[in-house]
Amino acid sequence: MLETLGLLANGFTVVFEPQNLMLIIAGCALGIFIGAMPGLGSVNGVAILLPLTFLVPPTGAIIFLAAIYYGAMYGGAISSIMLGIPGASTAVATTFDGRPLAKQGMADKALTAAAVASFVGGSISVVLFTFFAPPLAHVALVFGAPEEFALMLLAFATFVGLGGDDLFKTLFSISIGLVLSAVGFDIISGEPRLVLWDITGFLHGINFLILAIGIYGIGEMLWTVEEHRLGGGKSMLSDATVTVKRTLANLRELMTTWKSIVMGSFLGYFVGILPAAGATPGSLMAYGIAKQISKNPEKFGHGALDGVCAPEAANNAASTGSMLPMLTLGIPGSPTTAILLGGMVIWGLEPGPRLFVDHPDFVWGLIASLYAANLFSVLINVAFIPVFIRILKTPFTILAPIIFILCLIGGYAPTQSLHDVWLMVIFGIVGYLMRKLDYPMAPAVLAIVLGPLAEPALRQSLIISDGSFSIFFTRTYSGPIMVAALIFLFLPLIKIVYVKLRKQYA
Amino acid sequence: MSVRTAELLMAMMMGVFSIYLMFKSYELPVGWIEGEGPGGGAWPFWLSLVMLLSCLGIIFNWIRKVGPIATSDKVYVRADVLTEVGAVAISLIVTVALFSIIGIYGSLPLFLIFYVRFLGGHSWMLTSALAIIIPVSIFFFFEVTLKIILPKGYTEPLFIPLYKMFF
Known part of the structure; x- marks a missing residue:
């Protein structure tokens, strides 16, 4: 406990270095902007901007990206409330009651509620994170190859069991990501492998950023071009009156929603830890529960303040929660953290529990930066609400080409090969076409990041056991993890059998 | 379809x-x-x-015939959407193809002019401002600060004096 506080204090000394402090503030502001733009969320922002962080050392880079992640959770609420269009999928639940409030002329109340709830959600979850992470990392230190593989299998299994998407499409998405990550060289024998159509560009493999920017940059933007077209290109921006007097009254009224905020924070945090779940389902669940425990559930959907607070607290808490497995186990808890994890590999850090031992400055700097990012996000958000509302008026046809250009250069920068830019454009277009058919994209991105870690873990385990898969079930930690993974994998099947049985005996 | x-x-x-x-x-x-x-x-x-x-x-x-996609008889890509998304996608492909011929400082302004002026319908004033400011900031951010040399195709010789100035 005391040791943790000491380490956290060290982390703060990292955060208060002027350069890092500036990165946090810039990240928060940029994150709020990205979150507020319809069509862009934390994952898009982090994917597109990761190549820019080669400028600063790894600690600065991850602090900046984590601040974007955080800021985006705040920003998502702005367009949910002002436009009725969620700025990011994580803010979908915020539209349910935030939009009605804005239509009743109480946009400022909804915005304040969202900001405060986000702040409380962020704070509670960061404290939980601070005290959960070190013991978990400590346990994980004894993990060997079999445990690592079991954990990764569990991460993929949660997509199958909890993802809610078509079973076959989820499986397809996971396996194509893993196969694409195998392109290049076989790490053990050193032979070239899967050099597709014998194009030499594939010899250096497929960088995860190429797929991530392709899908979350180009694909997402094409998707937004379509949405924009279908929506007629116009959206109604609500008015917001912000005065000190009104804000104080709003804050007083907010006190009544503390139960929803605290519930949303805890729920979001624990849902966020699961790889397939994360901020979007977390906030939707929080909304549902807030409605159930409310004294007047009939007000939900017509401008209930609890309906804004619960999901906003939950999505911030979930973004912190998703960092827990990323930092301690090397398993990302969300697509955004998958990209952060891939970034750590590029920066030369080996993800996993050893980080706590080998790079305490990095780990504790990041944790401390979450406290700071949370504080700065709420301050920037509340102080500049009118500015962000103005920015929302920027025509899409000006923003879109700028984002496309950032994608193209972001795809070129990591490897400096035009082959990769082509690949990225192809991934973007195919990803867009597949997304229209409800293929889930997050599992593929997670898979291409985890693939290069999962394959050696599996092969090493099998070498240890001389080819027997029983090694995954007989070890203290990997056994239960494997069982959990199998349960998730077979959950869809169990559901089908259960429904059939019930029909038979009903 | x-x-x-x-x-x-x-x-x-x-x-x-x-x-x-x-x-x-x-x-x-x-x-x-x-x-x-x-x-x-x-x-x-x-x-x-x-x-x-x-x-x-x-x-x-x-x-x-199970599931919402397999049973949907909606149009996959509506004609007007196809025109717009297709125009964007093709302009991206052309832009990347031009990278190795006229370099990014030739192709990005063209892309911006096409998008902002012809797809967006904004004024020539705004279009030309963006088409100049964005490539210039890219040069200073990526090439000068980050030292990432971007593709220039046949325009490479034009940049030698600039390299001498900044490196």
């Missing part, structure tokens, strides 16, 4: 791609190698098989 037809076509295309990946993986040993564990082709081979089986599963559901 309806969503239902697109679903079948996509599953078939991806199925063929999986078979290709399986063959490609088979170039490396797929079985067990004494002392080395599974061969280098094993991991992608079995996963490509999972891809193929998933595609067959999607086709199976398509035949049984």
Whole structure:
């Protein structure tokens, strides 16, 4: 406990270095902007901007990206409330009651509620994170190859069991990501492998950023071009009156929603830890529960303040929660953290529990930066609400080409090969076409990041056991993890059998 | 084309791609190698098989008409959407193709002019401002600060004096 506080204090000394402090503030502001733009969320922002962080050392880079992640959770609420269009999928639940409030002329109340709830959600979850992470990392230190593989299998299994998407499409998405990550060289024998159509560009493999920017940059933007077209290109921006007097009254009224905020924070945090779940389902669940425990559930959907607070607290808490497995186990808890994890590999850090031992400055700097990012996000958000509302008026046809250009250069920068830019454009277009058919994209991105870690873990385990898969079930930690993974994998099947049985005996 | 037809076509295309990946993986040993564990082709081979089986599963559901996509008779891409998304996609492809000929400082302004002026319908004033400011900031951020040399194609010689100034 005391040791943790000491380490956290060290982390703060990292955060208060002027350069890092500036990165946090810039990240928060940029994150709020990205979150507020319809069509862009934390994952898009982090994917597109990761190549820019080669400028600063790894600690600065991850602090900046984590601040974007955080800021985006705040920003998502702005367009949910002002436009009725969620700025990011994580803010979908915020539209349910935030939009009605804005239509009743109480946009400022909804915005304040969202900001405060986000702040409380962020704070509670960061404290939980601070005290959960070190013991978990400590346990994980004894993990060997079999445990690592079991954990990764569990991460993929949660997509199958909890993802809610078509079973076959989820499986397809996971396996194509893993196969694409195998392109290049076989790490053990050193032979070239899967050099597709014998194009030499594939010899250096497929960088995860190429797929991530392709899908979350180009694909997402094409998707937004379509949405924009279908929506007629116009959206109604609500008015917001912000005065000190009104804000104080709003804050007083907010006190009544503390139960929803605290519930949303805890729920979001624990849902966020699961790889397939994360901020979007977390906030939707929080909304549902807030409605159930409310004294007047009939007000939900017509401008209930609890309906804004619960999901906003939950999505911030979930973004912190998703960092827990990323930092301690090397398993990302969300697509955004998958990209952060891939970034750590590029920066030369080996993800996993050893980080706590080998790079305490990095780990504790990041944790401390979450406290700071949370504080700065709420301050920037509340102080500049009118500015962000103005920015929302920027025509899409000006923003879109700028984002496309950032994608193209972001795809070129990591490897400096035009082959990769082509690949990225192809991934973007195919990803867009597949997304229209409800293929889930997050599992593929997670898979291409985890693939290069999962394959050696599996092969090493099998070498240890001389080819027997029983090694995954007989070890203290990997056994239960494997069982959990199998349960998730077979959950869809169990559901089908259960429904059939019930029909038979009903 | 309806969503239902697109679903079948996509599953078939991806199925063929999986078979290709399986063959490609088979170039490396797929079985067990004494002392080395599974061969280098094993991991992608079995996963490509999972891809193929998933595609067959999607086709199976398509035949049984299960799920919202397999039963949807909506238009896959509406004509006006196709024009707009297609224009954006093609302009991106042309831009990247021009990277190796006139370089990014030739192709990005063209892309911006096309998008802002012709797709967006903004004024020439704004268009030209963006077409100048954005490439210049890219030069200073990526090339001067980050030291990432971007592709210039045949325009490379024009940049030699600039390199001398900043490096």
